[in-house]
Amino acid sequence: MKKITVLAGDGIGPEIMASAIAVLQATASNYEQNFQFNNQLFGGAGIEASGRALPEATLQACYDADAILLGAIGGAIGSPWEKAKQTPEQGLLALRKALNLFANIRPICVPDALLPLSPVKEAIVKGTDFIVVRELTSGIYFGEPRQLQETKAYDTCRYTETEIARIAHKAFQLAQTRRKKVTSVDKANVLATSKLWRKVVTDVAKDYPDCTLEHQLVDSCAMRIVQQPTDFDVIVTENLFGDILSDEASVLPGTLGVLPSASHSENGVSLYEPIHGSAPDIAGKNCANPASMILSAALMLRQSFQEEKMAQSIEDAVFAVMNEGVVTPDLGGNAKTDEFTAAVIKKMQS
Ligand code: ATP
Ligand code: MG
Numbered sequence: 360m361k362k363i364t365v366l367a368g369d370g371i372g373p374e375i376m377a378s379a380i381a382v383l384q385a386t387a388s389n390y391e392q393n394f395q396f397n398n399q400l401f402g403g404a405g406i407e408a409s410g411r412a413l414p415e416a417t418l419q420a421c422y423d424a425d426a427i428l429l430g431a432i433g434g435a436i437g438s439p440w441e442k443a444k445q446t447p448e449q450g451l452l453a454l455r456k457a458l459n460l461f462a463n464i465r466p467i468c469v470p471d472a473l474l475p476l477s478p479v480k481e482a483i484v485k486g487t488d489f490i491v492v493r494e495l496t497s498g499i500y501f502g503e504p505r506q507l508q509e510t511k512a513y514d515t516c517r518y519t520e521t522e523i524a525r526i527a528h529k530a531f532q533l534a535q536t537r538r539k540k541v542t543s544v545d546k547a548n549v550l551a552t553s554k555l556w557r558k559v560v561t562d563v564a565k566d567y568p569d570c571t572l573e574h575q576l577v578d579s580c581a582m583r584i585v586q587q588p589t590d591f592d593v594i595v596t597e598n599l600f601g602d603i604l605s606d607e608a609s610v611l612p613g614t615l616g617v618l619p620s621a622s623h624s625e626n627g628v629s630l631y632e633p634i635h636g637s638a639p640d641i642a643g644k645n646c647a648n649p650a651s652m653i654l655s656a657a658l659m660l661r662q663s664f665q666e667e668k669m670a671q672s673i674e675d676a677v678f679a680v681m682n683e684g685v686v687t688p689d690l691g692g693n694a695k696t697d698e699f700t701a702a703v704i705k706k707m708q709s
Pocket of ligand 2: 635636
């Protein structure tokens with residue numbers, strides 16, 4: 360029995376979460392797996408109920424879980440939640456911090472059904488399947504001192520050997536389950552933190568003789584992501600570079616609606632969520648693409664529960680249904696959220 364804490368959240372969160380749970384429930388019996396879903400208030404939904412985006416009971420349920428599924432949080436600009444003691448976004452940051460989620464993982468996959476939508480030429484983007492592993496809790500976003508003055512400002516980029524080694528291990532462990540290639544991205548020709556990064560990643564690589572390691576400067580990596588995206592298997596990089604490169608990579612499939620993510624700590628519970636926000640413009644209309652949430656649930660099966668076959672069957676079904684033309688409006692189709700979900704479940708059972 361796996362305990363899953365479910366944070367459906369706001370906007371389209373509850374709709375796409377319902378899809379993911381329906382898919383998990385439909386497939387569980389095929390694999391003799393049992394899930395216990397524990398729904399908790401989070402984000403705007405938490406604020407409305409208790410004044411807090413991350414209520415104490417929610418946090419406790421996250422600590423107690425085997426894995427966490429998160430839909431999306433936040434409202435449209437001007438939402439009354441913005442004036443709450445703790446905004447939805449602050450709740451998410453507090454949750455990430457409490458769980459020490461230092462490794463952010465974003466798979467970027469372009470199934471054939473999405474080739475016409477990609478802004479990159481089909482011949483280049485066809486077959487794209489890589490993962491960006493971003494360090495999430497250190498680097499220039501957290502380094503002290505930092506100061507903004509009238510006519511000058513500065514930030515501090517800081518990394519320790521321990522912080523670099525633990526994210527590098529995550530990247531190599533992932534690569535071992537895939538095509539065994541790691542691209543470490545830095546700016547080692549200029550930055551001291553990048554020189555340390557390159558040295559530590561090179562050392563960690565010695566523990567993974569079955570994997571190959573290449574180093575690439577961030578500027579040329581940014582070009583290569585759109586020129587030769589099929590070159591990559593696992594990209595590992597520091598916080599700032601990962602923020603930028605993962606957003607760049609996320610345009611390859613042509614919609615946010617198909618992109619899942621995972622966030623891991625050293626040994627604690629992991630959190631799985633779509634990379635997009637709560638999409639208030641389409642909330643409540645049964646037209647959101649639930650693939651991002653369904654694929655996040657598949658990632659959970661693979662990375663937290665080692666249910667590789669189950670994960671694969673869900674991913675295969677999602678992409679097969681899309682390839683057959685059952686797609687939501689973000690992909691130019693007219694399938695409703697629940698119709699797409701039903702088609703995925705039917706495909707898994709066929
Ligand atoms: P946040 O700041 O929370 O990341 P955002 O302002 O970046 O939010 P999103 O909520 O990610 O915005 O939405 C960006 C656009 O993509 C919106 O037009 C939204 O409707 C669309 N979109 C996002 N997710 C989906 C989805 N699952 N299905 C269809 N369209 C989506
Ligand atoms: Mg956004």
